[in-house]
Amino acid sequence: MKFAGTDSYVATEDLKIAVNAAVTLQRPLLVKGEPGTGKTLLAEEVAHAFNAKLITWHIKSTTKAQQGLYEYDAVSRLRDSQLNSERVHDVRNYINKGKLWEAFEAEERVILLIDEIDKADIEFPNDLLQELDKMEFYVYETDETIKAKHRPIIIITSNNEKELPDAFLRRCFFHYIAFPERETLQQIVDVHYPGICQALVSQALEVFFGIRQAPGLKKKPSTSELVDWLKLLMADGISAETLRERDANKAIAPLLGALVKNEQDVMLLERLAFMGRQGHR
Structure with a gap:
């Protein structure tokens, strides 16, 4: 077998x-x-x-x-x-x-x-x-x-x-x-949440990988934390559009506590977001 x-x-x-x-x-x-x-x-x-x-x-x-x-x-x-x-x-x-x-x-x-x-x-x-x-x-x-x-x-x-x-x-x-590639993560999400809005998953993955690639991050978010975060996003009715638009309006993603687990990383992401907004002005 x-x-x-x-x-x-x-x-x-x-x-x-x-x-x-x-x-x-x-x-x-x-x-x-x-x-x-x-x-x-x-x-x-x-x-x-x-x-x-x-x-x-x-x-x-x-x-x-x-x-x-x-x-x-x-x-x-x-x-x-x-x-x-x-x-x-x-x-x-x-x-x-x-x-x-x-x-x-x-x-x-x-x-x-x-x-x-x-x-x-x-x-x-x-x-x-x-x-x-x-x-x-x-x-x-x-x-x-x-x-x-x-x-x-x-x-x-x-x-x-x-x-x-x-x-x-x-x-x-x-x-x-090895940490899953985007396609594998998509499959994992589909297994946990059949019928989930694919636009939400796509935008959430953009945010997720953006956080993981942040230079100097102390603890990168894991697969299980992505699954938890998506559950919260769905429970709170947060749409793909909200995640997409938050770059212009908010420093960090909503319900970030599911992905980032220490204050140093939160402060790092806030600084990076602030610098990104300054650079677009």
């Missing part, structure tokens, strides 16, 4: 090739790209396309690799021993299974998403090398080895906040989701 995108997810040809190559090689697919380009959504759509369960492991700065395997709750066992509980005699009562264990013991092949791996400590990826390579790990407390019943399809996302170790990269199939 090949991934060919879904009705609700516009996948470029190179992204389809990357997903299918990772599945064929039985290697994790490492996906990088700007925030908001659909990296996390990709895993959801692959699960939908393959009719498979999605198991998501959201990574934080405090996440440890061991948590993905299991955690032994020694404190609860000590408390139960003090209370003479019968549970204390079976150590398995104090083993909390992690996301990898859940994926390994699934009766059918699942999609395992390790989301934003670059948020964790630099050693985090290396600590998972054996488990991702061999598809097994050892549980010391119960003296057993947990092996994957079915090798999961693993998708790993990164926002490129830090470099990943070479040993980890060698075990992955890599794909960078």
Whole structure:
């Protein structure tokens, strides 16, 4: 079975090739790209396309690799021993299974998403090398080895906040989701809002790309923010004509808070708009 995108997810040809190559090689697919380009959504759509369960492991700065395997709750066992509980005699009562264990013991092949791996400590990826390579790990407390019943399809996302170790990269199939071209963005919008006024989309894209191309912008607006902005424009009844005419009347686009997320960029766009108006006089 090949991934060919879904009705609700516009996948470029190179992204389809990357997903299918990772599945064929039985290697994790490492996906990088700007925030908001659909990296996390990709895993959801692959699960939908393959009719498979999605198991998501959201990574934080405090996440440890061991948590993905299991955690032994020694404190609860000590408390139960003090209370003479019968549970204390079976150590398995104090083993909390992690996301990898859940994926390994699934009766059918699942999609395992390790989301934003670059948020964790630099050693985090290396600590998972054996488990991702061999598809097994050892549980010391119960003296057993947990092996994957079915090798999961693993998708790993990164926002490129830090470099990943070479040993980890060698075990992955890599794909960078480039920011969509105008035609692809048009398709994405059409998927989210069938029947939307095309004149509004066309003018909104002009404004959107104009903002992204502004020199010195700290954070460029993403695909997901464009989708949100269009939703607001439609909700407020803002037309293509309003967006087109605002250049002469207003410093910045309406409802800009959906696209620009810090005061430095707002001030930058206001200055650029002011300079543009001065230049046209």
